[in-house]
Amino acid sequence: MVKFFLKCIVLCSVLLFGVLIGMQQANQGMIKMKGYNDPDFQGAFQIDSNETGDVEASILGNEVTSQDLQKKQEQLEQIEAFNIFSQLGKQFANIVSSGVSSLLKIVTELMDG
Incomplete structure (x- = not known):
């Protein structure tokens, strides 16, 4: 899970950097196409x-x-x-985790028995 988030963060960073480089290249292309340097154009x-x-x-x-x-x-x-949604999410995750683990215990007991 950590590797997935790390890959996502790296990918988003690379894409953001690529977009900024593309915008810079488009700006330089506009300047070349116009034929003179307009101070209103910013990179x-x-x-x-x-x-x-x-x-x-x-x-x-x-x-x-x-x-x-x-x-x-x-x-x-x-x-x-203080983020109430974060607290509610944590409580919900704990409830779901305990529910799934108890369900798995019941299933394994039934399969063993």
Whole structure:
């Protein structure tokens, strides 16, 4: 199960990276087709460094900073602090697991007896 999730995550990452590269290639093709560099056209992702040496990144025109990532991490931690659906899912999984294991015990006892 862990291998399956790992494969899915790797596959999704590769596909996302491929989509971003494709968007960048389409942008370069539009610039070549137009014949001149239009500053309104922006790439799918851009990485720039400013005069202080900090690196700025933008994906699809939205700037990504470490503060944004920290805020998102805090939001995820708050969401995971209490999620009623997650708790209900865990309880349901426990009930189903115990039901299936007891059913298997009964079936094996009947087959042995």
